[in-house]
Amino acid sequence: MSRKIVQSNRPVTLLGGGALPEGALERALARAPVLVAADGAAETALRAGHMPQAVIGDMDSLSAAARAKIPQERLHHLGEQDSTDFDKALRSIAAPLVLAVGFTGARLDHELAVYSTLARRGETPCIVIGSHDICLHAAGPIALDLVPGARVSLFPLAPLRVTASGLRWPLENLELAPLGRIGTSNEAVRSQVTIAPTGPGLLVILPADHLDAAISAVAPGPRV
Template sequence: MTSAIVQSETPVTLIGGGALGPSDLETALALAPVLVAADGGADAALAAGRMPQAVIGDFDSLSARARAGIPADRLFPIREQESTDFDKALRSVAAPLVLAVGFLGDRVDHQLAAFNVLTRHAHRACILIGVHEVIFHAPRRLVLDMAAGQVVSLFPMGRVTGRSEGLEWPIDGLVLTPDGQIGTSNRALGPVTLETDGPGLLAILPRDRLEALIVALRPGS
């Protein structure tokens, strides 16, 4: 396992080189003030007038201009090609929470790879921020502050069972699998409690639930 390159007691914003909404970075930094870039995400950070504290990746998409503009002691190349830059960066950051921007949007293959990383690092509290939604790996138990009628989509990345309270269509008794029963387009009746019997379940919520989700993911919540 790669040792931590960045260690922070406060939440970290991780920026990638994918599609970035106009307010994504500032929204994340207001909640997670430490900025780390995954490879070409450093270009997006500099374009927004932000200097990352660290740049982590294989550097195949980091521009020469960005490389020249970032102090050498903030550049951390990881040359192996067996994992994505999101994976390299996430596993190299030790923080209570990571808010990831620039990993959703233009390319479906990049999004699928990001979901794969969330699943393989299920123990990490990491939230992908999209234009309209936030996506995260559900912990074993989660209590969400939701309003009636809000969408709660659940997508299994493996075989998952569990229980729920506060969903219009409970998951109790279901076996969720990527090639079988899934749980997208469910709706909250109010506050929602999710419990899973193991890893592998991704949850997708409206973006306006981001701050409530951060509270829910805090240890002891």
Template sequence: MSGALIRSGSAVTLVGGGPVEPEEIAAALALAPVLVAADGGAGAALEAGHMPLAVIGDFDSLDAGAMAAIPPERLHRVAEQDSTDFHKCLARIEAPLILAVGFAGGRMDHLLAVFNVMARLPKRRALVLGPEDACLLAPPRLALDLDPGTAVSLFPMGPVTAQSRGLKWPVDGLAFSPDGQSGTSNRAEGHVLIEAHAPKLLLMLPRTALPRLLDGLEDAPGW
């Protein structure tokens, strides 16, 4: 993993170059006040009235106007083409939480690449917000107080097992894999406990459950 460019004791909002509304950026900043942009996401941040602390990427989608508006010392160009801009950012941000917007509403291949990076960099706690859902790599142990009936989906990025309490359909004993068993559209019965046995399991919840998820993450161990 590359050395960190941004080290923050508070959560970081990471703005990507996909579809994102100013209201989404403002809502993320209310929870994660440090703003970093991934390449062309800098344009969306500026249009929303926010100056990024840093812009990281290969700059193939950062337009000249946005580049000229940002102080040069905040522009961190990573020229190599072997990783995505999301990967370049995650590898270079150290923070308790990275709240990512502008990554989940556009091209499907871009979203799959985001999920790939989350599994490859498990020590970076990234929470990706989409139009309807929030997604993160499940930590080793996560306790959540969810409303009964809340949708809870688990999708493996590699072979992995897990244990659960408080789900309508327990996952104990299931062998998850990308081309085999998954755990989409499960339901919470109230208090939920999920223990992932490897950093390979994506957890997806409705956006409405975000406050409960953030509360649970405060006590969740990292990988």
């Protein structure tokens, strides 16, 4: 098991160096007040007036000027090159929830790597926040309280079967696969949508304004 650099009873905002939608960082911090930066994203945090509780990565994009502003004990260098900074950071966090911002909208290869990590690292619930959409990994059954008409897309990163209700096109033990049938552009027709995959690897993609519904689905209970 990977060493947990950040252990928090409160939700964590994980900041990356990709495109950062306007207001996304503040929106995340309002729900997940512990800030962790992946490598050079610490500079974005500092420019926004926030000091990260931890900076995790291979430190190949963190400037000397930023290093000088951050207490040394908050800098955590993980030098191995077999994983991305998102992977390094996510596997190093133990928290009830991680909201990941700044990991979409820039390089496509980096963004695809984020979704791969999201599906592989299921120990901590994580929601990736983009400009238009949010994405979470449904490792098991989830229930989402949505507004009827909300778009619900299911994208498998591994072959699996899914049963889902409350959708315009319900699924009953339907086989999905990355190179086969996928489940994008479905739509909620009831206020609660249930999704039950048979195994790990299913990404659920929702409009960004359904963030609180996604949080309640993957990290139910009080958050402090």
